[in-house]
Amino acid sequence: MATAEQGIKQARYEAFCQAYPTYATTTRLDKLRRTDFARLDDTGQVYLDYTGGGLYPASLIADHAALLQGAVFGNPHSINPTSQRSTQHVEAARQAVLEFFRADPKEYAVIFTPNASGALRLVGEAYPFGAESQFLQLADNHNSVNGLREFAQARGAETRAVINRPNLHIDEQALRAALADRPAGASLFAYPAQSNFTGVQHALDWIETAHEFGWDVVLDAAAFVPTNRLDLSRHHPDFVPLSFYKMFGWPTGVGCLLARHEALAKLRRPWFAGGTIWAVSVQAGWHVMADGSDAFEDGTVNYLCLPAIPLGLRYLDQAGRDAIHERVMCLTGWLLRELTAQHHTNGRPLVQIYGPHTTAGRGATVAFNFLDPAGRIVDERIVDQAAAAANISLRTGCFCNPGSGEVAFDLAPDKLAAGYENGRRVGFDRYLEVIGLQSAGAVRVSLGLASTFTDVAHFLDFAIATFLDQPQDRSTLPPRQRC
Numbered sequence: 001m002a003t004a005e006q007g008i009k010q011a012r013y014e015a016f017c018q019a020y021p022t023y024a025t026t027t028r029l030d031k032l033r034r035t036d037f038a039r040l041d042d043t044g045q046v047y048l049d050y051t052g053g054g055l056y057p058a059s060l061i062a063d064h065a066a067l068l069q070g071a072v073f074g075n076p077h078s079i080n081p082t083s084q085r086s087t088q089h090v091e092a093a094r095q096a097v098l099e100f101f102r103a104d105p106k107e108y109a110v111i112f113t114p115n116a117s118g119a120l121r122l123v124g125e126a127y128p129f130g131a132e133s134q135f136l137q138l139a140d141n142h143n144s145v146n147g148l149r150e151f152a153q154a155r156g157a158e159t160r161a162v163i164n165r166p167n168l169h170i171d172e173q174a175l176r177a178a179l180a181d182r183p184a185g186a187s188l189f190a191y192p193a194q195s196n197f198t199g200v201q202h203a204l205d206w207i208e209t210a211h212e213f214g215w216d217v218v219l220d221a222a223a224f225v226p227t228n229r230l231d232l233s234r235h236h237p238d239f240v241p242l243s244f245y246k247m248f249g250w251p252t253g254v255g256c257l258l259a260r261h262e263a264l265a266k267l268r269r270p271w272f273a274g275g276t277i278w279a280v281s282v283q284a285g286w287h288v289m290a291d292g293s294d295a296f297e298d299g300t301v302n303y304l305c306l307p308a309i310p311l312g313l314r315y316l317d318q319a320g321r322d323a324i325h326e327r328v329m330c331l332t333g334w335l336l337r338e339l340t341a342q343h344h345t346n347g348r349p350l351v352q353i354y355g356p357h358t359t360a361g362r363g364a365t366v367a368f369n370f371l372d373p374a375g376r377i378v379d380e381r382i383v384d385q386a387a388a389a390a391n392i393s394l395r396t397g398c399f400c401n402p403g404s405g406e407v408a409f410d411l412a413p414d415k416l417a418a419g420y421e422n423g424r425r426v427g428f429d430r431y432l433e434v435i436g437l438q439s440a441g442a443v444r445v446s447l448g449l450a451s452t453f454t455d456v457a458h459f460l461d462f463a464i465a466t467f468l469d470q471p472q473d474r475s476t477l478p479p480r481q482r483c
C-alpha cells in the first residue's frame with residue numbers, strides 16, 4: 001500500500017509531467033539509469049556536476065574492455081598486424097567523430113588530443129599571431145580559452161575581451177563593433193557555444209558574422225556537445241575543441257580538435273615530435289612536417305582508449321541525442337522555476353540566479369547563490385559541506401571562468417586590479433576582501449545523460465531544508481585554498 005509520502009511524491013511527479021509534457025518522450029533514459037547508471041542509486045549519490053564531467057555507462061566500459069580483451073593492439077604507425085589493428089581503430093574513431101558532428105572530411109580534420117585544453121593549446125601555440133593581429137574573446141570563456149591570450153601577447157598581438165552584458169548574454173552591439181574592427185593581420189575570435197558558468201548558449205550565427213569580417217573562429221564546444229547537437233555541415237567554425245569524458249564519461253584523457261583544413265594550413269607548429277614529421281635530419285638540421293592532422297598529434301596517440309570513442313558516440317545516438325536534450329531541458333526548467341519560487345518567511349528570495357531564469361537561450365547548467373534571510377550570499381563552503389554531507393555532487397567557485405564571475409558579481413576592473421597587489425599573489429581570503437566578494441563564487445548544478453526527475457527533486461528538497469529561513473553560521477568554516 002502506498003504511504004502518504006509516496007502519494008505526495010507521485011503527485012509532485014505528475015504535476016511536473018503536466019508542466020513539462022515532453023519529458024514523457026524521454027522515459028527510455030530512466031531504463032538506462034536503472035541499468036547503466038545503477039551505481040548512482042546503489043550508492044545513494046546525487047550527481048549534479050555533468051559540466052565538470054559526464055558519467056560513463058557501465059555497458060560502455062564492458063564493451064570497451066571486451067574489445068581490448070579480444071584482440072592485440074600494438075603501437076600504431078607501423079605495418080605489423082597489431083599496429084595495423086590499432087591504426088584501424090584510431091581511424092575508425094576519427095571517422096565516427098566526423099559523422100557524429102556531420103563534418104565533411106573534405107572540410108574538417110579530427111586531431112586527437114588529451115582534452116579540450118590540449119586542443120586549444122595546439123591552436124594558440126601555432127596560430128600566426130603577429131603585431132598586426134588580434135585575439136578577441138568573450139569574457140565568458142573557460143580559462144583554457146582565456147589562456148590563448150598569452151600566446152597572442154607574446155607575439156605582439158592585441159588582445160580584447162567583449163563583456164557579456166546584459167544578463168551574461170553577448171552584448172551584440174559591442175561584439176559586432178569589435179568584429180568590425182579587425183586589424184590587417186591574422187586574427188582569432190574565440191567564444192563558447194555554451195557557457196560552463198551560466199549555461200547561456202551563445203548564437204552559432206556569430207561564426208558566420210566573424211568570418212564575414214575576416215576572423216578565424218574558435219568555437220569552444222566542450223560544455224555544449226554533451227546535451228546539444230552541433231552540426232558542422234551547417235556551422236563552420238575553424239577550430240572546435242572538446243573532451244569526450246564530458247560527453248559520455250569515458251575515457252578521460254582523450255579530446256579532440258576538429259579543425260577546418262583551410263584553417264589548419266595557417267598554423268605553424270613551434271616544434272615537432274614523434275609522429276608529427278615526414279622526415280627530420282639531425283645533422284643537416286632540417287625537418288618536414290607530416291601532412292594535415294598528422295602534424296598535430298604529438299607522439300603516440302591514446303590508441304587503447306580511442307576505440308572507446310565510436311562506442312561512446314554510438315551510445316549517445318542509441319540513447320537518443322534529442323531525448324537527452326529534451327530531458328535535461330525539462331529538468332532545468334523545473335529546477336529554475338522551483339528555485340526562483342522559494343522565498344524566506346520575510347519575503348526575501350532563497351536564490352540569486354546568474355544568467356537566464358528560464359530555459360530560453362540556455363543549456364542545462366545553472367549557476368546561482370543561496371541567499372540567507374538577511375539577503376546575504378551563503379558562503380560557498382557552507383554549501384559545499386552541506387551538499388557533501390547529503391551525498392550531492394555539485395560545484396562551487398568560478399568554474400575556471402573568471403570572466404563570467406566578474407560580470408555575475410559586478411566586479412569593476414579597478415577592484416579586480418587591486419586584487420593583484422603589485423603583481424604578487426595575495427591570500428585568497430584577502431583577495432575576496434579586496435575585490436568585495438561575499439563568497440568565493442557561485443554554486444553550479446548541471447544535468448546530463450543520466451539525470452532524472454528524482455535527482456532534481458532530491459536537490460530541491462535539500463536546498464529548502466538546508467537554507468530556507470536558516471541564518472548562516474560562518475564560525476566553523478575551513479580556510480580557502482584557491483580560486
Ligand SMILES: Cc1ncc(COP(=O)(O)O)c(C=O)c1O
Nearest residue numbers: 115116117142144196222223243
Ligand atoms: C567550456 C569549457 N571549455 C574547456 C574546458 C576544458 O576542458 P578540459 O579540462 O577537459 O580540457 C571545460 C572544462 O570544464 C569547459 O567547460
